[in-house]
Amino acid sequence: MNHYVPMPQSFYEQPTLQLAQALLGCLLVKETEEGVASGYIVETEAYMGPADRAAHSFGNRRTKRTEIMFGKAGSVYTYTMHTHILVNVVSSDVGSPEAILIRAVEPFEGTSLMENRRPGRSRKEWTNGPGKLTKALGIQMNDYGHHFTASPLTICEGWEQDSFHISSGPRIGIENTGEARDYPWRYWVEGNSYLSKMRSPTT
DNA sequence: AGTGGGATAGCCT
DNA sequence: GGCTATCCCACTG
Numbered sequence: 001m002n003h004y005v006p007m008p009q010s011f012y013e014q015p016t017l018q019l020a021q022a023l024l025g026c027l028l029v030k031e032t033e034e035g036v037a038s039g040y041i042v043e044t045e046a047y048m049g050p051a052d053r054a055a056h057s058f059g060n061r062r063t064k065r066t067e068i069m070f071g072k073a074g075s076v077y078t079y080t081m082h083t084h085i086l087v088n089v090v091s092s093d094v095g096s097p098e099a100i101l102i103r104a105v106e107p108f109e110g111t112s113l114m115e116n117r118r119p120g121r122s123r124k125e126w127t128n129g130p131g132k133l134t135k136a137l138g139i140q141m142n143d144y145g146h147h148f149t150a151s152p153l154t155i156c157e158g159w160e161q162d163s164f165h166i167s168s169g170p171r172i173g174i175e176n177t178g179e180a181r182d183y184p185w186r187y188w189v190e191g192n193s194y195l196s197k198m199r200s201p202t203t
Numbered sequence: 204a205g206t207g208g209g210a211t212a213g214c215c216t
Numbered sequence: 217g218g219c220t221a222t223c224c225c226a227c228t229g
Contacts, residue, residue, distance in 0.1 A: 047223070054223065065212055080211050081224050088223080101223055131224050141211085173223055206228085215219080 004029050004038070004156040006149045012074030016091040016098045019073075020046040021166055021187050023089065025159035028105055030137040031152040037113045037137045039105030039127050040158050042192040045171045046185040047088070049098040053180040054171065057097030068145050069097035076153055078144045084131030087139050089148060089155070103130045103172070103186070105137075106194040113138070129196040165190040172196070 004027065014022060021044075029038040047055035049069075056079070057069045068077045069090055077088035077099050092098040105127045107114055114136040118126045127133040139153060148155045168184045175181060188195050 045223070056223075063213070079223075081222060082208060082210060084210085084224050086223065099223090103223090129225075171223075204229095206226100208225085208227100211222090213219105213221090216217090 004154065006154045006156050007074075009074060009149060012072075012089070012091060012148070016046050016048060016100065017185065019089070019091050020044045020100045020185070022161070023100060023102070023155070024166055024187060024189050025161060025164060027108060027156040027158040028087075028102060028133075028137065029109075029154045029156055030139055030143075032138045034138070035110055035113055037110030038108045038156075039133065039137065039194075040108055041102055041104075041155075042106050043102075043104035043186070043188040043195050045101040045103055045187075046091075047099050047101065048183075048185070049092065049096055052183075053177040054174040055097070055099070057099075060097070062097070066097060069099050070095055071145075072147070074148045076143050076146045076148060078134075078139065078141050080141060081131065085134040085139060085141060086130045087134050087143070101130060102133065104128050104188070104192075104194055104196045105133050106192060107136070110137075124194060128194050164192075 027038050050060045056066045073091050075090040079086045088099040088101050114126045126136040143153045167190045168187050171186045
């Protein structure tokens with residue numbers, strides 16, 4: 001029985017851009033009363049804190065919502081966007097509000113649960129976007145403020161880091177944020193078929 | 204490309 | 217209490 005091994009605290013204490021890449025291939029695991037669902041992280045986006053116009057914490061904006069971004073690396077930052085919930089990994093030192101958005105995962109365990117939570121969708125459509133994967137895995141707003149080293153929401157060892165290639169490019173959904181829009185702070189597992197939709201090649 | 208959806212939080216009265 | 221923005225999604229055509 002090969003069981004889930006949560007990444008240690010030290011894993012989360014590497015620099016944000018490095019952590020955003022290190023998270024690729026890790027398993028995102030959510031336990032609920034219905035059972036366990038998990039998927040391999042295949043796409044992430046870094047948000048670089050006070051200097052990043054696209055980040056919620058731009059200009060050190062500190063509110064009830066962003067408060068956790070100022071907390072310990074490895075904390076869970078959930079956020080609602082209309083009907084959708086997005087999940088982020090807090091990074092950097094306490095007081096330095098940086099975070100990484102998990103944009104897509106590849107289903108692993110609990111696929112029948114995911115299917116029930118994403119009725120009528122093809123397998124690919126279960127988790128190939130930040131709002132979709134939270135629904136498929138059962139991630140809720142009450143996961144806010146927990147830590148990824150402890151149940152019910154954990155990040156665990158997954159694929160070997162040398163078993164895939166990492167690509168990077170501009171982030172998504174932040175068209176109106178000035179020069180920050182072009183920073184290549186989105187990372188993904190090259191060629192994976194569960195990535196979120198790629199937009200605007202615009203060469 | 205445009206747009207409706209309908210969940211928060213923040214910021215103003 | 218009302219307005220507005222938000223690190224999206226799915227549906228139109």
